[in-house]
Amino acid sequence: MPHSASYGPTLPTSQAISALRPLPAHAVRLSADGLLGGWQDRNAAATLPHCIGQLHVRGNLDNFRRVTGDFDGGFAGYWFADTDVYKTLEAALWELARSGGSSAFVTDTAQLLEKAQDSDGYLNSYFQVDHRDRQWAELPSSHEMYNAGHLIQAAVAAARTAQHEPAAQQILAVARRFADLLIERFGPDGVDALDGHPEIETALVELYRVTGHRPYLDLAARFVELRGHGLLGPDNRFRQHHYYQDHRPVRDAAEVTGHVVRQVYLAAGAVDVAVETGDTALLSATERLWESAMSAKTYVTGGQGSRHRDEAFGDPYELPADRAYAETCAAIGSFHWAWRLLLATGRSRYADEMERLLYNGIAASTALHGTAFFYSNPLQVRTGHEADEDAPGQRLPWYSCACCPPNLARLMASLHTYTxxxxxxxxxxxxxxxxxxxxxxxxxxxxxxxxxxxxxxxxxxxxxxxxxxxxxxxxxxxxxxxxxxxxxxxxxxxxxxxxxxxxxxxxxxxxxxxxLPMPPRLVTAHHRVDAVRGSVALTRGPLVYCLEQADLADDLADVVFEDLELDTRSPIDVVHGAHAIAPVTLRTPVRVRSGSDDRLYRTFETTTPSATAPAAIPAVPYFLWANRSAGAMRVWIPFPPQER
Amino acid sequence: MPHSASYGPTLPTSQAISALRPLPAHAVRLSADGLLGGWQDRNAAATLPHCIGQLHVRGNLDNFRRVTGDFDGGFAGYWFADTDVYKTLEAALWELARSGGSSAFVTDTAQLLEKAQDSDGYLNSYFQVDHRDRQWAELPSSHEMYNAGHLIQAAVAAARTAQHEPAAQQILAVARRFADLLIERFGPDGVDALDGHPEIETALVELYRVTGHRPYLDLAARFVELRGHGLLGPDNRFRQHHYYQDHRPVRDAAEVTGHVVRQVYLAAGAVDVAVETGDTALLSATERLWESAMSAKTYVTGGQGSRHRDEAFGDPYELPADRAYAETCAAIGSFHWAWRLLLATGRSRYADEMERLLYNGIAASTALHGTAFFYSNPLQVRTGHEADEDAPGQRLPWYSCACCPPNLARLMASLHTYTxxxxxxxxxxxxxxxxxxxxxxxxxxxxxxxxxxxxxxxxxxxxxxxxxxxxxxxxxxxxxxxxxxxxxxxxxxxxxxxxxxxxxxxxxxxxxxxxLPMPPRLVTAHHRVDAVRGSVALTRGPLVYCLEQADLADDLADVVFEDLELDTRSPIDVVHGAHAIAPVTLRTPVRVRSGSDDRLYRTFETTTPSATAPAAIPAVPYFLWANRSAGAMRVWIPFPPQER
Missing domain, CATH: 2.60.40 (Immunoglobulin-like)
Known part of the structure; x- marks a missing residue:
């Protein structure tokens, strides 16, 4: 472990293309009275213990005990439930290095993983007990290498934070055995195959960085190169090649497509490969992909994913506020991608995006108290919202697919290293x-x-x-x-x-x-964004604001912005400390549409909208919504009625 | 078969609540030079033979031959693939009565079904061979009674069109044996259970109508009453009660919810039960539900279903044009529901809706040549649309879930009976x-x-x-x-x-x-419909029009409507016979937005849109779109730029 002890996630080697160099993890201390430092402390005090507790309650740890013969119940959760353990383990390791505390979870889990691992290095509690026959047989959907990737990332955290501890050495050894098995099976002497869900790419590069073992980097590069040749899809769930980003090689792809988390994880891994191999063409390709996302497939909150179906990007400019999927994990993956591009290029646009994500798309996912989460992060919720399982109207303590909470925990535990x-x-x-x-x-x-x-x-x-x-x-x-x-x-x-x-x-x-003067600003979207035509979003500094039903007597669905002549009238007041949950609110002048014509469609000539007198209502930072009560919310506020 | 010989679908008994009475099927003859009669002939010449051919090619008929031991390949298609056979059979029976032709498919299928049926009346080629152990065990998802319902509807068609033919008697006997089994299992002496997908309700009422056997009606009424008590969901696919319309009893439900086809099929069955049992409260409930759909959950084309996920209605006023699911089968089910309410009440609003559906939401599904179909019917498709399996940018000959084409065939073969x-x-x-x-x-x-x-x-x-x-x-x-x-x-x-x-x-x-003067009209949506704010739809008479990329040199995404002062300038010309595929087009004045600022978001003050000089482009009836080439299309046209 020559290079990376005491650092955080993502540490390019000294040979890598790198405009900027990460600092050692202890070089940055965020104060608890700031928002970011406060989030880190909340994570340590609430989110991380909550995640560990859920792993016990939901059976994720028992899944491994089934492998070791110490538990005889059924398998619990999704077939990739091991990743929740790995991500929580990674979070616990970063947090131990940041603030100390008990290492019992790390020690116990390290022992459990070592005991559960097959002698050849394979480790996957779903396939090891009930589905041996399907092991390695369903790579497009099995998540076996995705699982391995998160194990490796936990091992990287172990190596960077506690390299002399036995538990850390145990975790790293388990991860290396699995990684070595992957090289044997899928390396240059193995089969051409890909996991349907990227993650292994970035993990292998990081493992190379902590070990100096070049074959890990080579395997990551091989996986990036193999993509785009139709190894994945179409499958019996009707997922096309582009769902898997397997329609075109990464270095040729023109735009981000398909499942968002897969796309951004893949792109992050491609940057890691590019900077370590000196592949400037591949690095440029990832910048081009990033630009395609920013120019037409990203919400004003930084969130990504316009479709619930396939948790996917969708078409350019397809950015519905209500059905925004904007998965929390997608925002975290996008943050990781931007960070890698920032390190490689030194361009502030990547840091700008990290900031937008952090204060909006990512922060919104977590409740003030730190133990309830949004899986999807819509920019609008209506009164009486008919909820999907992963698109509830309020934050839930856990999800059957609980990828997001432990992902938040590992980001927050290492947040200082990104600043x-x-x-x-x-x-x-x-x-x-x-x-x-x-x-x-x-x-x-x-x-x-x-x-x-x-x-x-x-x-x-x-x-x-x-x-x-x-x-x-x-x-x-x-x-x-x-x-x-x-x-x-x-x-x-x-x-x-x-x-x-x-x-x-x-x-x-x-x-x-x-x-950095931060007057309230009205933001408008490109004219091709059909979903928010005729509406403006309210921002101040890096924060996107929203209106909540909790602040209104009338239905939020009828609220329109009072006046657009902001430059002459400046009708938005900034109010510090006025709101119970938001340190700074904006007093936003609105009218409320009224009228008895409730027809869904009518001829244009007969439209005679009317509205109440203007009134000022609070707009609160988007990331703080739904902390008082579940209810309607909207980021995009319609213009005043324009019809006759 | 006392009452109903020579009628079409839906024949209330003489005791039923019924403001209007259907005419015998032969009492209406539609001329082939009209649009409706032309569709009927196209259905007979192209769609129906195409469906029969697909049943052979795709293995739906072989699935039954697996049961009889005459085929030893694997099961083909979805577990409810039998319904494609039943719906095609029903279509063939209506068509034989309308225009004659060969009855070979009917005769062969009748024999096959009789041979495949279990001695106790059970018939389901998926469960009979490979999944005996799961028979009746998974009603929320098994579709077993949904299958039975379509078998029964084919039998009703047989009884109404060919009651003296041996094949018709055979089909009716098979259906009655299955229906009798359902009474034994799920009737008053059986278990309280529901099929996750309605259809059996309306089918049983119709079977009662052709046989006079009251227990069929009683079972249908029992199924309607059992719904709303949480027998269905939540399940391991995260479907809540409301997905199954099982969150509230039908007679108490305030609005349409969940999976659209299930909702409208259930509602149609509830009307059938209400009119035959004299249950005016239940009838009123179905009218209230219908009104809830019309006031906030229906597209301007009559299509329904705002979400791909769960093929569901979504929230009130959630009506995205691009992600409109608007499944063809939902439009057909909505047509059936409206027809039943029309017969019961005599209110023209139901016939208005049938007309809107027929000329827009339903007609759009079928290609001019009659052998390619849309499964979902969006109101907007962008250039380079990233397609789902069931939301392609052009009509496909068939789908893995092929519910829609045979559903169209049975509607078109009986269309004259609805006029x-x-x-x-x-x-x-x-x-x-x-x-x-x-x-x-x-x-x-x-x-x-x-x-x-x-x-x-x-x-x-x-x-x-x-x-x-x-x-x-x-x-x-x-x-x-x-x-x-x-x-x-x-x-x-x-x-x-x-x-x-x-x-x-x-x-x-x-x-x-x-x-019936039909000047072009601009239609606007209720101000709560966020997705089409700032846009108008162009209509003429019952037809909704759209713009297609095929008529434009510029990108359709940049087109804005020229001017809204229609009443004084009347800039839309009606052009008869000018367009190769559409008998009447509209010449629509538009501008094309231009400008070099391609930022996705920007502060409102800096917006300086510009546009080309106005030009007139053709608008074509929505139902005829994508008959020239796949490409961008939109129904809702943005207003002129309003920003400074």
């Missing part, structure tokens, strides 16, 4: 949150109430005599950044890729004040 | 089509090019000396009906339930001229 990068020559701040960041021998203290407040203060607390560069991301949503250094205005015109560099010989106490 | 009602005292015309209609001793000749042309001429050709009433439906879409009798203007103000009565002593040669 900054750097090395001896500089320190790059990507996500603004109160805390401290150290790069090399230089440390800064960050004070801010971001994203509620526009001010970010960065104070140098430790530094050498040599000059170094403090790099600040200037978010694309901010049009008039102001910056002072020790009270003097700094011209921020000269930027590179959305970043601004301050290079100097720093002294302790040097103080940088970044102001 | 008029009557008896000795009068004749009611509901759907206008060229042909002849006889009620009692009175015959009229109808001449019209409807729906292409507004004129309908009705000439009395046979009559008695006694006065009788000619009743004409005045469609709700028509605001200025004109009527003349032998050249003299008739005041049509005095209507009842949307109908106008002409009562007199008629003479041969008496001539009624009905004019």
């Amino acid at each position: 900054a990068t750097g090395g001896p020559d500089g320190l790059q701040l990507h996500l603004y949150a109160p805390g401290t960041v150290t790069a090399g021998e230089h440390t800064v203290d960050v004070t801010t109430a971001y994203p509620w407040n526009e001010n970010v203060t960065i104070t140098v607390t430790e530094t050498t005599e040599a000059p170094w560069t403090l790099t600040l991301r200037l978010p694309a949503w901010c049009t008039d950044v102001q910056l002072t250094l020790n009270g003097s205005q700094v011209d921020v015109t000269a930027r590179h890729e959305g970043y601004f560099d301050l290079t100097r010989t720093w002294r302790p106490g040097d103080r940088v004040e970044l102001v | 008029a009602t009557g008896g000795p005292d009068g004749l009611q015309l509901h759907l206008y089509a060229p042909g002849t209609v006889t009620a009692g001793e009175h015959t009229v000749d109808v001449t019209t090019a409807y729906p292409w042309n507004e004129n309908v001429t009705i000439t009395v050709t046979e009559t008695t000396e006694a006065p009788w009433t000619l009743t004409l439906r005045l469609p709700a879409w028509c605001t200025d009906v004109q009527l003349t009798l032998n050249g003299s203007q008739v005041d049509v103000t005095a209507r009842h339930e949307g109908y106008f009565d002409l009562t007199r002593t008629w003479r041969p040669g008496d001539r009624v001229e009905l004019v």
Whole structure:
């Protein structure tokens, strides 16, 4: 384990294409009074223990005990239920490194996995007991390598956080045995085959990074190259090649397609392969794919997945607010993908997207108390919503397919590692949150109430005599950044890729004040987005806002935005601390449509809409919706009636 | 078989609640030069033979031969594949009665079914061979009584069209044996159970109607009453009670929910039960349910089903154009439901809905040549549409779940029986089509090019000396009906339930001229329909129109309607015979949006849309779309840009 001890997820080797370098995990400390640090503490105190408890209650751990002969009940849950254990294990490992605590779950699980593993390295509690005959026989749907991928990622966390602990060594050994089996079966001397659900690609590259064992990287590269040649689909569930991203090779694909989580996991793995193999064409292809998602297949919250059916992207500009699938795991996967592209290229658009996801598409999934979750994250819910199992009107403690909660847990436990990068020559701040960041021998203290407040203060607390560069991301949503250094205005015109560099010989106490003015903004979608035509979304800084029925006497379905002449009238007030659940609300002027004509369709001439007098109602950050009561919500607010 | 020989589907007994009486099947002859009669002939010449051929090719008939030991291959298709045989058989029987031809398919199938039936009456080729152990064990999903229902409906067709033929007697005997088994198992002395997919209810009532055997009616009533008490769902596919319409008793349900085909089939069966048992409360409940569908859950084409997932209704006002499921079978079921309510109540709104469905939601499913079909009928398809198996961008010859084509065949073969009602005292015309209609001793000749042309001429050709009433439906879409009798203007103000009565002593040669002016109209949706906000649909008479990429050089996604000041400028021209595939097209003035800002989201202030000069492009009837080439299509056309 030469390179990566004490780091977080994703650590390119020194040979990799890499514009930015991750910092060691302990180099960033997020303060609990900031939103991000608060989320990390909530995760440690609530979400992670909740996940561990659910693994016990739901039978995921007993599934392994069936393999070892220590439990004689039936198999519980989906055939890929092992991944919930692996993701929780990974989360627990990151969290132990971040904040300490009991390692009992890690120790017990490590022993259980070692005991359950077959002598040849195979490990899958579904196939090992009841379905030996189907082992390796149904790769498009079996998730066997997807399972293996999450096992490996837990092992990578073990290696990076606790390499000298016996439990960590046990987990890494189990994962390596399984990975070695994969090389034997599916490597250059094995069969050409693919798992229907990517994850193994990025996991194998990370395993290569912690072990230095090149065949892991080669197998990941082989899986990326094999995709796009029709090994997967169409199948008896009518899934076409594009559902599996197997219609075109990754390096030739023009746009993101099919099952969203599979697409973004695959793309993240392709970036990992590209940077480690120096494959600039493949790296460009992943940037092109990302651009295709951003230009026509992503919600204003960063969420992705327009179709419940197949949990899929859908057509360009197909972005319904009500039937947004926007799976939590898709947002997490998209975050991972963007992070890898940020490291590779140093372009701020990827950090902008990470920020959008974090404060909207990802954050919305978790209840304030941290133990209930959305699986899908629609941008509109109507009164009396007829719920699917995975699209309820309020957050649920768990799901039969519980991929999202442990995925959130592992992201949150490692969140600090995504906020900054750097090395001896500089320190790059990507996500603004109160805390401290150290790069090399230089440390800064960050004070801010971001994203509620526009001010970010960065104070140098430790530094050498040599000059170094403090790099600040200037978010694309901010049009008039102001910056002072020790009270003097700094011209921020000269930027590179959305970043601004301050290079100097720093002294302790040097103080940088970044102001990111965040007036409320009305956002409109491309004219091809049919689903939200004639509507605007309300944003402030990186936050998307929404209206909730809880703030209304009338039905939210009848609310229209009062007036679009914002630039002259500025009718939206920013209210700090006025709302019980949201630190900053916006007072939004609306009217309520009324009228007795309830016909579903009518000739245009006879339309005579009327509306009440304008009134101001609170808009709350989207990520905080449904924390008071289940009820209607909408992000996109219709224009005033335009009909005669 | 006392009452119903020589009638079509749905013949209430003389004791039933019934405002209108069906005419014998031979009393209506639709002319082949009209649209409806032309469809009937196309069905006989193309669709029905195509369905029979597919049953051979796809293995549906061999499935029965597996039961009889005459075929030793595997089971083919879905577990409810028998229904395709039954529906095709029903279609063949209606068609034999209408136009004659070979009865070989009927004779062979009757023998096959009789031979395959178990001695106790059970018949289901899926469960009889491979799954005996699961027989009756999985009613929520097994479709066993759904299968039985379609067998019974074929038997009803046999009894009504060929009661003296041995094959018809054979089919009826098979169906009765199965129905008797159902009574034994699920009747008052049996278990409380329901099939997850309704159909058996309406079938049993019809079987009662042809046999006079009351227990069939009682079992149907029992099934209707049992629903709503949680016998079905939630299940391991996460289907809730409401998916199965089992969340509330039919007579208490406030709105249509869940799987659309199941809902409308159940509702049709409930009407049948209500009218035969004199249950006015149940009848009112079905009217209330119908109203809930019409007021918030039905497309402008009459299609229903807003979600691919679960093939379901969704929330009120959730009516996406692109992801409209609008299954062909749902439209057919809705047509059947409306027909039953029309017979029971005599209210024209039900006939209006039948007309809307027929010319739009149903007709669109079938290609001009009659041998390719849509399973789902979206109101918008984008360029490069990423297709689901059952939502392709063009019609397919068959589907793995092929419920729709044979369902179309049986509707089209009996279509003439839905166009008029009557008896000795009068004749009611509901759907206008060229042909002849006889009620009692009175015959009229109808001449019209409807729906292409507004004129309908009705000439009395046979009559008695006694006065009788000619009743004409005045469609709700028509605001200025004109009527003349032998050249003299008739005041049509005095209507009842949307109908106008002409009562007199008629003479041969008496001539009624009905004019239903059909200027192009722009239709807008209720302001709660988010999916089509800021858009209009173009209609003319009963037809909904659409724009197709085939008529455009620019991308359809960028087209906006030129101007909404229709009443003063009337810019839409009606063009007869100008289009290769559509007898009447509309010349629609549009602009094409342009501009280099392709960002998916942007602040409202910076929006500077621009558009080309207006141009006129053809709009074609929705039901004729995709007959030239697969490509983009849309019913709802955006308004001109409103942003600054």
